Amino acid sequence: MKFIDLFLNPQAWALSGAVVAFLVSALGSAKGCGIAGQAAAGVVAEEPSRFGSTMILQALASTQAIYGFVIAFMIIGKISADLTLEQGISLFVAGLPAGIVGYVSAVFQGKVATAGIHLVAKRPEAVGSGIIYALTVELFAILALVVSILMVAKI
Amino acid sequence: MAVVKMNKITILGLKKERSSLLESLMKFGVVDLKEEKPDENLDGIYNSADNNEVAEIDAVISDFERAISILDSYVPKKQSLFSARKIISESDYLNTIKQREDILSCVNKINDLEDEITKIKSEENRLKNLALSLDPWINIDIPLNVSETKYTFCLMGTIPATRNYQDFLTDLSQKCPESVVLKGETGSEHHYIAIIAHKSIKEEVAALLRNWGFNRITFNELSGSAREGKEIIEDNLLELAEKRQRNLESIRKLAEKREEIEIVSDGYRMEKARIEAKSKLLSTRSVFVLKGWLPKDHSGKVTDYISKNYFCAVNIEEPAEDEEFPVLLENGPVVESISPVINMYGLPSSREIDPSAITMPFYIFFFGLMLGDGGYGIIIALITAFILKKFRLEDSTRRFIKLLFYCGLATIFAGFLYGSWFGIASLSGTALLISPLDEPELMMSYSILFGIIHMYAGMFMQALNLIRRKQYLDAVFDVLFVYIMNTGFVLLLLPYAPGLSIPGDSSIVQAGKYVFITGVILILLTQGRKSKNIIGKIFGGIPKLYDIIGFFGDCLSYIRILALGLASAIIGDIVNTLSFSFGGMFLIKFIFAALILVVGHIINFALNALGAFVHSCRLQFLEFFGKFLEGGGEPFIPFKAKTKYIIVKHEISKLLDTGAKSRIA
Numbered sequence: 001m002k003f004i005d006l007f008l009n010p011q012a013w014a015l016s017g018a019v020v021a022f023l024v025s026a027l028g029s030a031k032g033c034g035i036a037g038q039a040a041a042g043v044v045a046e047e048p049s050r051f052g053s054t055m056i057l058q059a060l061a062s063t064q065a066i067y068g069f070v071i072a073f074m075i076i077g078k079i080s081a082d083l084t085l086e087q088g089i090s091l092f093v094a095g096l097p098a099g100i101v102g103y104v105s106a107v108f109q110g111k112v113a114t115a116g117i118h119l120v121a122k123r124p125e126a127v128g129s130g131i132i133y134a135l136t137v138e139l140f141a142i143l144a145l146v147v148s149i150l151m152v153a154k155i
Numbered sequence: 156m157a158v159v160k161m162n163k164i165t166i167l168g169l170k171k172e173r174s175s176l177l178e179s180l181m182k183f184g185v186v187d188l189k190e191e192k193p194d195e196n197l198d199g200i201y202n203s204a205d206n207n208e209v210a211e212i213d214a215v216i217s218d219f220e221r222a223i224s225i226l227d228s229y230v231p232k233k234q235s236l237f238s239a240r241k242i243i244s245e246s247d248y249l250n251t252i253k254q255r256e257d258i259l260s261c262v263n264k265i266n267d268l269e270d271e272i273t274k275i276k277s278e279e280n281r282l283k284n285l286a287l288s289l290d291p292w293i294n295i296d297i298p299l300n301v302s303e304t305k306y307t308f309c310l311m312g313t314i315p316a317t318r319n320y321q322d323f324l325t326d327l328s329q330k331c332p333e334s335v336v337l338k339g340e341t342g343s344e345h346h347y348i349a350i351i352a353h354k355s356i357k358e359e360v361a362a363l364l365r366n367w368g369f370n371r372i373t374f375n376e377l378s379g380s381a382r383e384g385k386e387i388i389e390d391n392l393l394e395l396a397e398k399r400q401r402n403l404e405s406i407r408k409l410a411e412k413r414e415e416i417e418i419v420s421d422g423y424r425m426e427k428a429r430i431e432a433k434s435k436l437l438s439t440r441s442v443f444v445l446k447g448w449l450p451k452d453h454s455g456k457v458t459d460y461i462s463k464n465y466f467c468a469v470n471i472e473e474p475a476e477d478e479e480f481p482v483l484l485e486n487g488p489v490v491e492s493i494s495p496v497i498n499m500y501g502l503p504s505s506r507e508i509d510p511s512a513i514t515m516p517f518y519i520f521f522f523g524l525m526l527g528d529g530g531y532g533i534i535i536a537l538i539t540a541f542i543l544k545k546f547r548l549e550d551s552t553r554r555f556i557k558l559l560f561y562c563g564l565a566t567i568f569a570g571f572l573y574g575s576w577f578g579i580a581s582l583s584g585t586a587l588l589i590s591p592l593d594e595p596e597l598m599m600s601y602s603i604l605f606g607i608i609h610m611y612a613g614m615f616m617q618a619l620n621l622i623r624r625k626q627y628l629d630a631v632f633d634v635l636f637v638y639i640m641n642t643g644f645v646l647l648l649l650p651y652a653p654g655l656s657i658p659g660d661s662s663i664v665q666a667g668k669y670v671f672i673t674g675v676i677l678i679l680l681t682q683g684r685k686s687k688n689i690i691g692k693i694f695g696g697i698p699k700l701y702d703i704i705g706f707f708g709d710c711l712s713y714i715r716i717l718a719l720g721l722a723s724a725i726i727g728d729i730v731n732t733l734s735f736s737f738g739g740m741f742l743i744k745f746i747f748a749a750l751i752l753v754v755g756h757i758i759n760f761a762l763n764a765l766g767a768f769v770h771s772c773r774l775q776f777l778e779f780f781g782k783f784l785e786g787g788g789e790p791f792i793p794f795k796a797k798t799k800y801i802i803v804k805h806e807i808s809k810l811l812d813t814g815a816k817s818r819i820a
Contacts (some may be wrong), residue, residue: 035355053789054767056769058532059762059765062723062762062767063766065720066726066762067718067722070721070722070725072727073729074725080577090302111465128499128500128772128776131769131772131773132772132773132776133772134775135769135770139712139715142714142715142718142719143711143714145718145722146595146599146714146717146718149595149718149721150596150653151598153595153596
């Protein structure tokens with residue numbers, strides 16, 4: 001098999017879709033949770049009682065990876081021996097929204113959550129507002145997930 | 156079901172009765188004191204704040220806290236997972252408070268004992284180090300503190316281990332023959348030696364030792380040889396350990412008084428609250444005035460009691476028509492559980508309808524749909540029911556656990572709707588409504604439908620609020636007409652709804668067109684009504700049309716119901732598939748399957764329950780409350796004892812006992 005044949009291999013296309021969906025979004029979640037977690041640890045160092053609320057804020061950015069995981073799994077479930085090239089490419093494309101939008105959304109959600117954690121450090125009762133700000137960023141990842149699901153379901 | 160009506164209370168009384176009257180009010184615990192600032196133009200009226208008094212009490216309270224934490228570290232108390240303050244009767248409380256002086260001395264004694272233990276510990280450390288430093292000299296059998304005799308002198312010290320000891324001896328015997336060297340141990344860095352020499356060659360010895368890098372060490376506090384010194388130190392250590400043990404025993408004994416200590420410390424906390432309350436009142440030399448809010452249905456009884464027992468004037472009045480009062484929500488045992496969510500957002504204003512009752516069903520329903528797995532619902536419901544039954548909880552904790560219990564029930568309900576139980580795929584046929592995994596597109600339409608119902612309920616609340624304020628026309632123009640426009644809009648978009656496949660020329664869509672146009676015209680005609688000039692009146696309705704975009708965006712926001720429900724269902728399915736994909740021996744297969752099932756489902760459950768909780772909150776706060784809730788109500792914070800360990804059931808507060816309805820303060 002020549003290297004160029006890979007581009008005509010539907011299974012390879014579909015697998016790349018799964019890779020993009022999970023890999024890219026999980027990178028984003030890792031980054032988002034990472035920066036929020038650092039801030040949370042700093043706050044809890046001073047105020048141990050804030051663990052609960054800061055933990056929730058930190059965990060928010062992890063959902064994008066879950067969405068990516070779901071899409072990757074759905075795509076892998078579609079891969080079979082009699083996949084056509086069009087279907088393979090379509091599966092690849094279907095993985096893009098959840099992966100790429102998930103990345104950006106997770107990184108920025110992590111940043112907003114970090115700001116929310118600082119907010120909680122000063123005013124613990126404001127944890128609700130901090131969560132809401134972060135959830136606004138999540139909507140786009142959710143829409144991307146739905147778009148990806150609908151696309152995979154159509155193939 | 157409601158925001159509790161408040162009355163304003165004003166009490167004018169004698170200063171000598173002030174403390175006692177404040178104590179009675181504190182026992183009632185239903186008056187929210189308003190802080191009064193003195194008028195600077197008037198002489199002789201002042202806030203009687205006494206910061207010294209507060210600081211003194213704070214010092215006492217921190218002594219108590221220290222004593223209690225000392226008891227915690229030596230005599231750990233069995234802590235249940237959910238600790239609640241103990242409820243004690245007023246007579247028990249008073250009996251304990253009578254021994255206040257004894258308890259105070261107990262506390263001081265505990266703190267002193269702990270101070271002593273700290274001192275003993277540092278002394279022990281010092282002695283242990285000293286004993287260690289003696290080790291290298293243990294073979295040298297001369298007194299350590301004797302530096303000279305009649306004819307000889309003695310030097311103790313070290314020379315670096317890098318120098319050869321034998322060479323040193325030869326050197327010494329050649330240059331200063333009238334000397335003796337006693338050798339201690341050779342450590343990794345030093346040779347430990349003692350040199351005894353005749354006084355006549357002191358200079359020579361000193362010069363030689365300098366050459367060899369000698370470093371003198373003196374022992375001032377010890378007499379006798381190193382061995383004897385060590386024995387003495389060990390005796391001392393034993394004695395100290397015994398003393399420490401004795402102190403520990405005394406602290407353990409004092410731990411019996413722990414309960415009393417806690418009660419008295421809360422007694423001081425109450426006193427502190429009373430002193431702080433004093434600073435909110437205005438006083439002259441002989442009278443004081445107190446202003447505050449209290450629930451309307453309690454005002455009669457409180458007034459009766461105060462005017463019967465004190466020489467004072469009490470005035471109760473209702474708030475003026477547009478006056479805001481502190482907000483206290485009163486709800487039945489089911490609805491009150493939503494209060495953590497409401498409190499997170501902030502209270503409604505005092506003139507609004509309490510949103511608890513309508514928020515509660517939507518909240519738990521959306522939670523259920525988003526978690527979406529009946530099996531997880533059963534787990535939540537069982538765990539929370541167990542906690543509620545088994546533990547006595549503080550009110551706020553109890554409400555939260557209760558909310559989770561109802562969320563669990565709603566999730567079970569969602570399990571029936573979806574046919575989803577622990578992600579087992581073969582059960583999806585039992586779905587009563589829809590199986591989201593099989594028909595995600597249709598589920599999307601359902602999500603939006605639930606969202607529209609939710610938002611329409613919010614707009615209905617807005618209408619109720621307007622009607623309550625007697626703005627009937629506004630209710631028609633701002634709510635009814637928007638209903639018409641939005642409904643038309645929704646019908647018009649039906650052909651695009653995923654999974655429904657309604658043709659664009661069907662009669663319902665055609666009807667939607669006319670409804671939508673009617674709504675738009677009505678909005679255009681009425682929304683400019685508040686504008687002053689004629690142009691504003693004509694074109695004022697156009698910006699309102701943009702609201703339809705907002706409405707559309709809000710609808711899409713409800714897709715998260717589908718997304719989160721799908722995510723938990725799919726991951727549950729993945730866990731199940733993975734767990735049965737192992738080959739090999741039956742036992743290994745079984746162990747792996749069980750491990751993956753348990754761990755996988757726990758992770759899926761935890762992540763998605765958290766997601767469902769916060770996203771359901773968000774739907775309430777933005778899409779729902781945004782439609783009608785003004786918010787900004789000041790919470791009603793009654794003047795009562797802020798205690799840490801106990802709740803005293805005061806006799807006079809029983810006068811106020813009303814029905815079963817709970818109030819969220």
